[in-house]
Amino acid sequence: MSAEELAVEPVAAARRLLGATLWSGAVGARIVEVEAYGGDPAGPWHDPAAHSGRGRTPRNAVMFGPPGHLYVYFSYGMHTCVNVTSGPDGVASAVLIRAAEIIAGHETVRERRPAARTDAALARGPGNVGSALGISLRDYGIDLFDPRAPIRLELGTPITDPSAIGIGPRVGVSLAADRPWRLWLIDSPAVSAYRRSPRAPRAEKSA
Template identity: 45%
Template sequence: MGVGELSSAALPRGFFDRPSHEVAPDLLGRVLVHGGADGVVAVRLTEVEAYGGPGEDPAAHTYRGKTPRNAVMFGPPGHLYVYFTYGMHFCANLVCLPEGSGSAVLLRAGEVVSGLDTARARRSSGRAVPPGEPGSSGGPGASGRSVSSGKLIAERDLARGPARLAVALGLLREHNGLDAIQEGAAAGRPRGSVTMLEGRPPDPAAIRSGPRTGISTAKETPWRFWIDGDPTVSPYRPHVPRRRSVAATSVGEAPRS
């Protein structure tokens, strides 16, 4: 996990005004703070993934250009890009490079360093999305279990994975576009704000890189970065194409990819 005290100094905007694959390893050990209506939670990042710009990275949301969904990625650096995926989860990213570039870093996992009870309450709700969102009913939520199981979620698992991290921090669609650069605001942050703090970067020798998780294109690009040996880092899972079912084959339906 590293040694030393966490720094509460806010990161400057220039930190993000670089290519995402340069920003990503430097984000490890930094702390993202979000003050929701139910409390404030801070997560020290232990795993991230970089995604490039239009026409550069086939795995990036911006590969084919600007759309209403990815517009925030083309905005100023240091803003949150929050998107909804698989009809179930939100994932949070931080925008990189100057305005108009379309690049970001996905926040994959981290250690809850403040607001532990609040983070656990959010995860223990068993709800990956708020009421009214598609996928908000039926089955377990991002907590990976039913509400009635009563099982206490281990600290290492509270923000272990991009969906869990977003739930622990209380990040939803409404937070898409928030500015995470609050220079000079370390002493007091307004409710609903997000702030990126210097935190405690790891020893550079402890940083590892490898292929990104679960993507079907640009699979070998080594833009996933993590702190070696940290228990909050999520397991690596390569993309596995969905197989055509027997039923689908029998009625002539096209396979899903």
């Protein structure tokens, strides 16, 4: 398993990350919910909802690099959100980790997430993923496939059963709000609830 498996279009990369394990020290988290994000107008997957949607900046530069690196950012001044870069080197895209199941290091995570009432809630929601794994802005750009890295990604076996995966619009984005780029494992209790942004245009109803 290598980062080259993520050098694909955003939704394919998101699908590949479902069921993968993200390790941060002794804490392991099985990824159960993701959102795909594309890039700038010059690339093949223009996505106005992505941080890279308007072009390269110091903040989003890692999204334009090779796949399999950590892109982290601060959301609402309080949450560290965790993303894995995807697509070929030079083309911006990344996958947001929206939810995970903790499979190792439960006691450590419970200390980090005392407000979580159940184990299923320990890493439910993108901000909680970052808190549960102890990831900070200092971890920006880490190569997740470097065996010496403090944060590592194990892709595992691809999930090939389409009935095991839910597909729907992304949460909380006001642009490209109906793009079905959120994927999740249907049988996981850790998956977060869908919330449409109040700033998004009203979804069109099918005839």
